[in-house]
Amino acid sequence: MGLLDAFLGRSKPRGPNLDAVFALPNAALTLQLGGGYRPTGFASVCYREAEGADFDRIEADLDALLARSSPRRQRDAYGYTWLVLHRPGDDVAGLVTDLHAAVSTLQAEGFGPALLCALVGFVDGAGHPLGLVYLSKRGTFYPFAPAPAAGVEQRDSARELQVRALLQRELPFEPDLSRWFPVWGAPGLTG
Amino acid sequence: MAKTRFAPDRGLTARMVITMVLLLVLYLVLAGALWLLFGESGSVLIWAGLPMLMLWGQWWYSDKLALAGMRAREVTPAEAPQLHAMVDRLCALADMPKPRVAIAVTDMPNAFATGRNPDNAVVCVTTGIMKRLDERELEAVLAHELAHVGHRDVTVMTIASTVGVLAGVLMRSVAWSSMGRSRDNSAAAFLVVALVGIVVYAVSFLLTRLLSRYRELSADRAGAILIGQPATLASALVKISGDMTRVPQKDLRAAEPYNAFFVVPAFMHGRRDLGALFSTHPPLEQRLDQLARLSAELGRPTG
Numbered sequence: 001m002g003l004l005d006a007f008l009g010r011s012k013p014r015g016p017n018l019d020a021v022f023a024l025p026n027a028a029l030t031l032q033l034g035g036g037y038r039p040t041g042f043a044s045v046c047y048r049e050a051e052g053a054d055f056d057r058i059e060a061d062l063d064a065l066l067a068r069s070s071p072r073r074q075r076d077a078y079g080y081t082w083l084v085l086h087r088p089g090d091d092v093a094g095l096v097t098d099l100h101a102a103v104s105t106l107q108a109e110g111f112g113p114a115l116l117c118a119l120v121g122f123v124d125g126a127g128h129p130l131g132l133v134y135l136s137k138r139g140t141f142y143p144f145a146p147a148p149a150a151g152v153e154q155r156d157s158a159r160e161l162q163v164r165a166l167l168q169r170e171l172p173f174e175p176d177l178s179r180w181f182p183v184w185g186a187p188g189l190t191g
Numbered sequence: 192m193a194k195t196r197f198a199p200d201r202g203l204t205a206r207m208v209i210t211m212v213l214l215l216v217l218y219l220v221l222a223g224a225l226w227l228l229f230g231e232s233g234s235v236l237i238w239a240g241l242p243m244l245m246l247w248g249q250w251w252y253s254d255k256l257a258l259a260g261m262r263a264r265e266v267t268p269a270e271a272p273q274l275h276a277m278v279d280r281l282c283a284l285a286d287m288p289k290p291r292v293a294i295a296v297t298d299m300p301n302a303f304a305t306g307r308n309p310d311n312a313v314v315c316v317t318t319g320i321m322k323r324l325d326e327r328e329l330e331a332v333l334a335h336e337l338a339h340v341g342h343r344d345v346t347v348m349t350i351a352s353t354v355g356v357l358a359g360v361l362m363r364s365v366a367w368s369s370m371g372r373s374r375d376n377s378a379a380a381f382l383v384v385a386l387v388g389i390v391v392y393a394v395s396f397l398l399t400r401l402l403s404r405y406r407e408l409s410a411d412r413a414g415a416i417l418i419g420q421p422a423t424l425a426s427a428l429v430k431i432s433g434d435m436t437r438v439p440q441k442d443l444r445a446a447e448p449y450n451a452f453f454v455v456p457a458f459m460h461g462r463r464d465l466g467a468l469f470s471t472h473p474p475l476e477q478r479l480d481q482l483a484r485l486s487a488e489l490g491r492p493t494g
Contacts, residue, residue, distance in 0.1 A: 008204050009342045009409030013416055014286040048284060050419030052490030078280055079327050114419050116284055137286040153272070178289050181279035 013113030016103055017139035020172050021096055024120060024132070027170045028092040031122060034166050037130055040121040043095040044082045044188025045102050048114040058109050062102055069098045074187040080116055082187040095120065103136065119144075121189050128156070130163060131189045132171075133180075140174035141167075144183055153184050198488065200412060207405040214354050214398050217391055221357045228364070228384065238364040242356045250349040254291075254306040254313045261303075263295035263315045274321075277330050278314065281337055285417055290314050290340055300324070300431040304336035305345055312340040320431060327420070328427035335414035335424060342413070344406050351399045358392035361385075404473040411478050412485065421485040425478075432475050 005012060031037045049055060062083065063071055069085035076082060083102055087094045099118050106112060118134040131144040143163040147154040160180075164173050174180060183189065225239060249256065258265070268275040274292055282289045290304070290312035300320040306312030314336045321329060365385045415421035
């Protein structure tokens with residue numbers, strides 16, 4: 001937000017920046033070959049549901065548009081809605097196309113600023129989940145790896161940094177580590 | 192700019208600009224008067240220097256001062272995971288750096304944001320507000336506070352209040368220097384200057400309060416747009432405003448200096464009709480009206 005807008009007290013809602021998502025299919029390949037992570041076939045878009053009847057119509061439109069990815073919607077504990085997409089196998093390209101379609105639809109309807117993030121789920125050989133989170137406002141990614149210990153909300157920072165090192169050349173990572181917020185139990189992370 | 196459903200509120204922006212221009216004019220008039228009176232001897236620097244330095248200190252250390260004044264404590268993500276997660280997500284939505292998060296242990300339901308810039312900002316909620324609001328409403332209040340951070344309201348209001356401080360300087364310096372003089376004509380001249388100072392002070396006070404109310408409306412608007420739920424912010428405001436009048440007086444008076452950063456004013460001066468001119472926050476009905484309009488904009492089909 002520009003300084004002038006700040007002083008005039010009119011913040012301009014920030015729309016999504018989607019340019020980087022199409023680098024995901026290639027990054028998924030690198031992640032599989034170099035890190036032993038395979039895609040779970042799940043991905044999700046997280047947005048802030050707006051009040052009003054018109055938003056309900058848009059959600060119904062989305063369901064029809066994304067029918068091939070069998071979309072379902074889930075509310076999380078923070079009041080955000082996750083639109084979970086699933087494609088069998090490792091069709092990351094198909095998932096990314098549908099992610100993009102979902103985001104574009106919301107944007108075209110004027111709800112671009114309501115988007116929080118998108119997430120693609122991976123799992124390593126031992127079954128530990130990894131989420132590649134896309135910060136749609138910033139156009140950057142960050143990894144989210146919950147620690148294996150059950151019942152404790154702790155991040156496996158070492159694993160996250162390994163993934164960043166592995167993919168640094170393929171994806172733009174979020175440089176500000178304070179924006180790597182945890183998405184515990186995010187729908188789409190494990191299914 | 193992203194496509195959104197919300198039409199910009201040009202009326203509010205225009206009113207705010209007019210207020211700021213008027214304050215700037217007052218500022219120039221005052222600075223000129225001070226310079227004419229004391230510029231030659233250079234004593235203007237002494238008269239104005241200390242108050243301005245104090246104002247600068249209040250701005251620079253606004254985060255520490257406000258936290259200390261409210262006896263609030265900064266909390267880590269481990270201590271308050273829910274609160275941090277809310278702020279995390281709101282900051283990602285708004286694409287702004289995450290401020291520090293603090294909690295004040297008091298039953299007074301309120302929240303404030305302070306800090307000289309977004310990188311040094313802190314948002315604080317009281318235990319009272321966390322007890323009374325549900326999670327969605329608390330989030331709406333946080334969105335309002337983050338809007339204050341994004342709009343740099345601490346800086347804007349500090350700059351705006353320099354006018355009042357300078358007017359105070361003028362009056363005091365006139366009072367002091369006239370004591371040493373006894374000639375009649377200069378006494379009359381100084382009386383005029385003192386009167387001008389009083390009038391300017393009064394006008395600048397009203398303008399600053401007016402600006403503060405506009406900034407509150409802007410923050411309501413931006414906060415409601417951010418979460419896409421104007422009605423949730425409205426219900427939060429209704430809940431805490433109703434509660435504000437029932438909390439003990441002693442606590443309220445102690446909190447009064449921090450009113451400027453609160454989500455609802457802790458203390459009401461006088462009655463509503465006259466009080467409206469002096470208050471830092473717009474009346475609840477006006478805030479609810481604006482939120483209802485936003486709600487209508489959201490529901491309107493775009494086809």
